[in-house]
Amino acid sequence: MAHQPETLADVSDVDLSGTHALVTGSTSGIGRETALALGRLGANVMVHGRDESAGQAVVDELTDLGRDATFTKADFASVDEIQQLAAAVEAWTNELDFLLNNAGGLFRDGQLTDLGVEYTFHVNHLSPYLLTxxxxxxLTDDARIITTASGAHRGVSLDFEAMRSVDSYSGFKAYQRSKLANVLFSTELARRLEQTDRSITSNSFHPGAIPGSGFSRFLPGPLPKLFAALDRLPMTTTVAEGAATAVYLTASPDVDSVSGQYFADSEQKQPSKAARDRTTQRRLWELSAELLDIDEPLAE
Ligand SMILES: NC(=O)c1ccc[n+]([C@@H]2O[C@H](COP(=O)([O-])OP(=O)(O)OC[C@H]3O[C@@H](n4cnc5c(N)ncnc54)[C@H](OP(=O)(O)O)[C@@H]3O)[C@@H](O)[C@H]2O)c1
Incomplete structure (x- = not known):
C-alpha cells in the first residue's frame, strides 16, 4: 500500500475513528482518493458531487470499511443546492471535524449563473465560500478546513469585473483567477477565525498537475485524451500523490495549529504576491457576501 495517500503523507498511523468529514467533489479524482484515504484512517465521510452512481460507488467502498458514509448530490452552480448540502451535513452530524472544499474544475465555455456571476468563479470560489x-x-471548535487551490493561481491578479462577465472569456484565465480566489479566501478565513474563541484552522494547497483525475474532461477537442495519456508517464503526479497533501492537512498532528498557509507536497510554500495581498483578501470576502446577498460571515 506504498502508494496510498495516507502512506505518502506519512499519516497512516493516525486514527480518525469517530470523526466526520465532508469532502466536496469526491465522486472522482483527488476528492475520491482523499475520501477513501480518510475512511481507511477511520473517518466517517460525506461524499459529494453530481454523479450519483460514482458517489454511491465511493460510499459503498467506505461502508465496506465500516464507516458511516453517505452521498449528497449538489450542483455548485446553485445557491439552493449548496444550502441543501449544508442542511444534509447538519442532519448527518452536528460535529463536523473536517471540511474539504475540493469540488471544482476548468470549464471550456463562458456562461453566467443565476446570480449573474461567471460560472467558474461561482463553482470554484463562491460556492465553497457559501458552504463554509x-x-x-x-464545525467542531478544533475543526480543519482545507481548500484545494492550485499552482495555477500564480501569474494572475483578481479581476473584479471579470467575475460578472463572460466577455472575452478564457477558460484557463477564469480557472486561474478562481484558484487565486481559493488561496485568498482560505487565508482571509484563517485570519477571521483567529479572532474567534475557536481553534478552527484553514489552509489551502496545490495538489500537483494530475492528468489521471477527471479534470481534463471539460477541455476542448483532443485535449482530454492527450492530458489523460500523460498519466502513463513515470514522472507524472498520480491522483494518490495529489490527494496526499489533502490527507496530510486533514490528519497530521504537525499542522494541528497551523492556519492561513498554502501547501504543496505536504510542505508550506509561499503563494503568489497577489494571493498574499491583504486588501484583496478582505475585498474578496466582502464582495462574495454581496454577490450572494448574505450577511458577511465572521464579520469584523
Ligand atoms: N487535476 C489537476 O491537475 C489539478 C491541479 C490543481 C488543482 N486541481 C483541483 O483539484 C480539485 C479536484 O479536481 P480533480 O483534478 O480531482 O478533477 P475531477 O476528477 O474532475 O474531480 C472534480 C470533482 O468536482 C466535482 N464538481 C465539478 N463541478 C461541479 C459542480 N458544478 N457542482 C458540484 N460538483 C462539481 C465533480 O463531481 P461530479 O463529476 O460528480 O459532478 C468531481 O467530484 C479541483 O478543485 C481542481 O481545481 C486539480
Whole structure:
C-alpha cells in the first residue's frame, strides 16, 4: 500500500475513528482518493458531487470499511443546492471535524449563473465560500478546513469585473483567477477565525498537475485524451500523490495549529504576491457576501 495517500503523507498511523468529514467533489479524482484515504484512517465521510452512481460507488467502498458514509448530490452552480448540502451535513452530524472544499474544475465555455456571476468563479470560489459560511456552526471548535487551490493561481491578479462577465472569456484565465480566489479566501478565513474563541484552522494547497483525475474532461477537442495519456508517464503526479497533501492537512498532528498557509507536497510554500495581498483578501470576502446577498460571515 506504498502508494496510498495516507502512506505518502506519512499519516497512516493516525486514527480518525469517530470523526466526520465532508469532502466536496469526491465522486472522482483527488476528492475520491482523499475520501477513501480518510475512511481507511477511520473517518466517517460525506461524499459529494453530481454523479450519483460514482458517489454511491465511493460510499459503498467506505461502508465496506465500516464507516458511516453517505452521498449528497449538489450542483455548485446553485445557491439552493449548496444550502441543501449544508442542511444534509447538519442532519448527518452536528460535529463536523473536517471540511474539504475540493469540488471544482476548468470549464471550456463562458456562461453566467443565476446570480449573474461567471460560472467558474461561482463553482470554484463562491460556492465553497457559501458552504463554509453555512457550516461554521456545525464545525467542531478544533475543526480543519482545507481548500484545494492550485499552482495555477500564480501569474494572475483578481479581476473584479471579470467575475460578472463572460466577455472575452478564457477558460484557463477564469480557472486561474478562481484558484487565486481559493488561496485568498482560505487565508482571509484563517485570519477571521483567529479572532474567534475557536481553534478552527484553514489552509489551502496545490495538489500537483494530475492528468489521471477527471479534470481534463471539460477541455476542448483532443485535449482530454492527450492530458489523460500523460498519466502513463513515470514522472507524472498520480491522483494518490495529489490527494496526499489533502490527507496530510486533514490528519497530521504537525499542522494541528497551523492556519492561513498554502501547501504543496505536504510542505508550506509561499503563494503568489497577489494571493498574499491583504486588501484583496478582505475585498474578496466582502464582495462574495454581496454577490450572494448574505450577511458577511465572521464579520469584523
Ligand atoms: N487535476 C489537476 O491537475 C489539478 C491541479 C490543481 C488543482 N486541481 C483541483 O483539484 C480539485 C479536484 O479536481 P480533480 O483534478 O480531482 O478533477 P475531477 O476528477 O474532475 O474531480 C472534480 C470533482 O468536482 C466535482 N464538481 C465539478 N463541478 C461541479 C459542480 N458544478 N457542482 C458540484 N460538483 C462539481 C465533480 O463531481 P461530479 O463529476 O460528480 O459532478 C468531481 O467530484 C479541483 O478543485 C481542481 O481545481 C486539480
Amino acid at each position: 459560511a453555512e457550516l461554521l456552526a456545525t
